[in-house]
Amino acid sequence: MAAGTKQAGHGAHAGHGEHDEAAHIRLYTKVYITLLVLFLVSVTGPVIGDMVGSKALVLITAFGIAVVKAYLVCAHFMHLNIEKRYIGYLLITTVVFMGLFYAGVAPDVMEHHGRNWVNVAAQNEVERALKAHSEHGEGEHSAH
Amino acid sequence: MATPHEHAHPPDEHGHDHGAGHDHGHHPQSFWSKYVFSIDHKMIAMQYMFTGLAMGIIGAYFSYVFRMQLAYPGHHVPGYGVVSAAEYNMLVTNHGTVMIFWLAMPVLIAAFGNYLIPLMLGCDDMVFPRLNRLSYQIFLLSALVLIYSWFVQGGGFGGAWTAYPPLSAKSQYNLTPAGSSLWVVAVALEFVAFLIGGINFVTTAMNSRAPGMKMFDMPIVIWMIVLASMLFMGSVGPLVAGAVMLLFDQTIGTSFYDPVHGGDPILWQHLFWFFGHPEVYVVLLPATGIVAEIITVFSRKKLFAYKTVLYTAFGTGVLSFFVWAHHQFIAGIDPRMANVFTATTVLISIPIAEMMFVFVATLYGGSIRLTVPMLWALAFIAEFMIGGVTGIFLGSSGSDIYFHDTYFVLAHFHFTFVPIAFISVMAGISYWYPKMFGRMLNETLGKIHFWGTIIPFNGIFIPLFLTGMAGDHRRIYNYNNFPELATEHMVHLREFATVSLLVLLAFQVVFIINFFVSLKSGKVAGNNPWNANTLEWQAPSPPPHGNFAELPNCYRGPYEYSSPNREKDYWPQNESV
Amino acid sequence: MAKPIATLRSATNIPTGRLAVWWLLASEIVIFGGLLASYIMHRLGHPEFGDYASHTNTLLGGINTFVLLTSSYFAVRAHFEAEHGRGATAAKWLYATIGGAVAFLCIKSYEWTHEISEGFTITKNAFWSFYYIAAGLHGLHVIGGALIMFIVAQDAKKNRELQRVELVGLYWHFVDVVWIFLFPLLYIAK
Numbered sequence: 001m002a003a004g005t006k007q008a009g010h011g012a013h014a015g016h017g018e019h020d021e022a023a024h025i026r027l028y029t030k031v032y033i034t035l036l037v038l039f040l041v042s043v044t045g046p047v048i049g050d051m052v053g054s055k056a057l058v059l060i061t062a063f064g065i066a067v068v069k070a071y072l073v074c075a076h077f078m079h080l081n082i083e084k085r086y087i088g089y090l091l092i093t094t095v096v097f098m099g100l101f102y103a104g105v106a107p108d109v110m111e112h113h114g115r116n117w118v119n120v121a122a123q124n125e126v127e128r129a130l131k132a133h134s135e136h137g138e139g140e141h142s143a144h
Numbered sequence: 145m146a147t148p149h150e151h152a153h154p155p156d157e158h159g160h161d162h163g164a165g166h167d168h169g170h171h172p173q174s175f176w177s178k179y180v181f182s183i184d185h186k187m188i189a190m191q192y193m194f195t196g197l198a199m200g201i202i203g204a205y206f207s208y209v210f211r212m213q214l215a216y217p218g219h220h221v222p223g224y225g226v227v228s229a230a231e232y233n234m235l236v237t238n239h240g241t242v243m244i245f246w247l248a249m250p251v252l253i254a255a256f257g258n259y260l261i262p263l264m265l266g267c268d269d270m271v272f273p274r275l276n277r278l279s280y281q282i283f284l285l286s287a288l289v290l291i292y293s294w295f296v297q298g299g300g301f302g303g304a305w306t307a308y309p310p311l312s313a314k315s316q317y318n319l320t321p322a323g324s325s326l327w328v329v330a331v332a333l334e335f336v337a338f339l340i341g342g343i344n345f346v347t348t349a350m351n352s353r354a355p356g357m358k359m360f361d362m363p364i365v366i367w368m369i370v371l372a373s374m375l376f377m378g379s380v381g382p383l384v385a386g387a388v389m390l391l392f393d394q395t396i397g398t399s400f401y402d403p404v405h406g407g408d409p410i411l412w413q414h415l416f417w418f419f420g421h422p423e424v425y426v427v428l429l430p431a432t433g434i435v436a437e438i439i440t441v442f443s444r445k446k447l448f449a450y451k452t453v454l455y456t457a458f459g460t461g462v463l464s465f466f467v468w469a470h471h472q473f474i475a476g477i478d479p480r481m482a483n484v485f486t487a488t489t490v491l492i493s494i495p496i497a498e499m500m501f502v503f504v505a506t507l508y509g510g511s512i513r514l515t516v517p518m519l520w521a522l523a524f525i526a527e528f529m530i531g532g533v534t535g536i537f538l539g540s541s542g543s544d545i546y547f548h549d550t551y552f553v554l555a556h557f558h559f560t561f562v563p564i565a566f567i568s569v570m571a572g573i574s575y576w577y578p579k580m581f582g583r584m585l586n587e588t589l590g591k592i593h594f595w596g597t598i599i600p601f602n603g604i605f606i607p608l609f610l611t612g613m614a615g616d617h618r619r620i621y622n623y624n625n626f627p628e629l630a631t632e633h634m635v636h637l638r639e640f641a642t643v644s645l646l647v648l649l650a651f652q653v654v655f656i657i658n659f660f661v662s663l664k665s666g667k668v669a670g671n672n673p674w675n676a677n678t679l680e681w682q683a684p685s686p687p688p689h690g691n692f693a694e695l696p697n698c699y700r701g702p703y704e705y706s707s708p709n710r711e712k713d714y715w716p717q718n719e720s721v
Numbered sequence: 722m723a724k725p726i727a728t729l730r731s732a733t734n735i736p737t738g739r740l741a742v743w744w745l746l747a748s749e750i751v752i753f754g755g756l757l758a759s760y761i762m763h764r765l766g767h768p769e770f771g772d773y774a775s776h777t778n779t780l781l782g783g784i785n786t787f788v789l790l791t792s793s794y795f796a797v798r799a800h801f802e803a804e805h806g807r808g809a810t811a812a813k814w815l816y817a818t819i820g821g822a823v824a825f826l827c828i829k830s831y832e833w834t835h836e837i838s839e840g841f842t843i844t845k846n847a848f849w850s851f852y853y854i855a856a857g858l859h860g861l862h863v864i865g866g867a868l869i870m871f872i873v874a875q876d877a878k879k880n881r882e883l884q885r886v887e888l889v890g891l892y893w894h895f896v897d898v899v900w901i902f903l904f905p906l907l908y909i910a911k
Binding site: 262267268269270271272273339342343344346347348350351352353357377378379380381382383384385386388389392396397398399400402405406407408411415418690695 | 725726727728730731732733735737740741744745747748749750751752753754755756758759762763767769770843844846847848850851854858
Binding site for chain 1: 411418468476478
């Protein structure tokens, strides 16, 4: 089946000249370079954040940038920016449902105590593990 | 050979597509390609239906055995033997698992969905026929894996269909190491089959409607099956992840659910019920869709409020994601969450109640024909409402503290599930049997079967409300071990329930006879024996490969019955003005 | 074999294959989302996971991120060629993408072999259990994606079923996006 079938969905690409083709490729390449730069920032950020002791910096660079990278891939590589809008809403909705799942479950699983309950086993395990780590000292960080 | 059809069809085209008989259907098919490896949606639907009904018989057999044990503890059960405590657990676990995953879902969604969606939408098959076949093959594999799990050393899994760890995760507790893992694998495979099938259904409904059929011209049952597929796809993911985690806990000793090593058993409960609650609406919505089709046809009346029914279905679907922890009120969840989930749970009764009211309003003033499908549809509404109102006591965390894990819960969900998995299935089969097989079922036998099912059904579960309120806990294999529950009154209630089950099972023979005898000697049905509007009735009975000689266009909605300006009291969707 | 008319209709004006892939991705978001939400809850509730995570190989994880981003770029180039009817070129870009997948898997195999030999097995503690399951599930999707891309490339190089290049590309970009989140979640220690 020829590529003609696809053009029902992406009218934007019909009847192009060479110049337009090159422009599209330049866009993809630009997005790719941007992704690489962001990636480098997202790995150096946590290193710097660790050195200055700023958790916020670590989170923003590691995860904030992850969100930006994901957006770039979704919008420009997956062409969600020219897709029907409800497809984007569908995907966002599933992400929101995952947030809902997190909100409903974290009070039980992430927390180890709440109103009238205590998760003794989990608390003991956390205590034991942290103690074991601090007893081992710096020896544990020779990973790479 | 070059086919003239391989180009996209714009939605408002007025010409007719030629579906049947062009490049397929003229070569003779072998037994294997026609019945076993078929890619025709109708044959795949039949495969799902017969596999599902066969599994349903197995699930019913399990319930026969354990109900005999409950009524006559320690006695030899005819056709089984003496039931041990471990076997009892295996029976109740697999009864629940089979009935939900291998009866309700395959018949209501996969069988009726596969059969009806292309026919009611006026196209020649699903959008991905080979994927369709693959989904059935995976489903069949899942059934075989489950059946195999009952015969391995140690026996089948006995940790309840809810499979809570640590019982389900550690073989030193469940004593069924192989059975437990095979059970998880079987359920996971079933999920994959339905994920694949769901993509097929939703895409077909969105894209392949007949020219002129807008979204709001689709029959309600199609909407419901599509919504159910979407609900399933949106909710099963975490449980798929959770099942993988459970499998690894069982087999290689990871500790996802083991708090001593950093895990948490309540995580499983949340993963399970985040899916488990939408799941009940996954099976409820197609059932209500079937009821909607039947009551409009047999009251010769438009559906009272098509869009309202749709919006209540959407509302139910969305709300169903917000209620799950009402299954965990006394599991040790944070009480503040219990408040939230009580509120949402009580709220969700509103859209479903509204849907039932719309059905009643549809019936009101209609020209009612009490055919067998109509009897089943009416019984659905009545029995489901009993299930629904008893759910309020369970959804309210205060009263649930008492009722949780008692037979009250069990009676509630059987008053909802049996209408879904049995009554609506019978409604659908008796309604669409003429289309599927070209013959009419016998009405008299159908009515005998109907009453012989409905009356005993109430006889089974109303006593169980009473025993539940009196303190009978679930998943107990012998109440004689609890003197305060072994009073004469309670023993009689349990016996009454069991005897009612025996009567109900006996009457199913009438259905089996009716089904198979009518295949050969039922009255020939013709295309449209019920004078219905929807497109499947415009195809031959049974439809050939490709469904329609000329693919139909759609000119109106599906419920134009008793239209004032027309002589005939029905107006098929494809009849041009 | 001829496709049914049903496959060729498009009442939504989205080609059927693409519509199906969006629904597939929606259900995959929920699968990975459930797993990752569970992991995050444990991670935030168990501060000792940070110490466990410091033993992951951030360098190799980072290289793999670069590999996947690059292969995603190759995939969109393949889509571009397919859209313009140049099936043979599209197939070449697909092979490059598959090359990225293979590189990813090789690096991961080396990484895991090293970690397992150091005693960081899947049963060591809950962090490592999540680590292997999450990365493993992702890896299975990489393998599946590479296989499907190979099959699509066979048709594409003969200029057949070119629309499938975009579809497999969509799936591949999704696999890339999952890793974009997996990397900071699993590898960044604190």
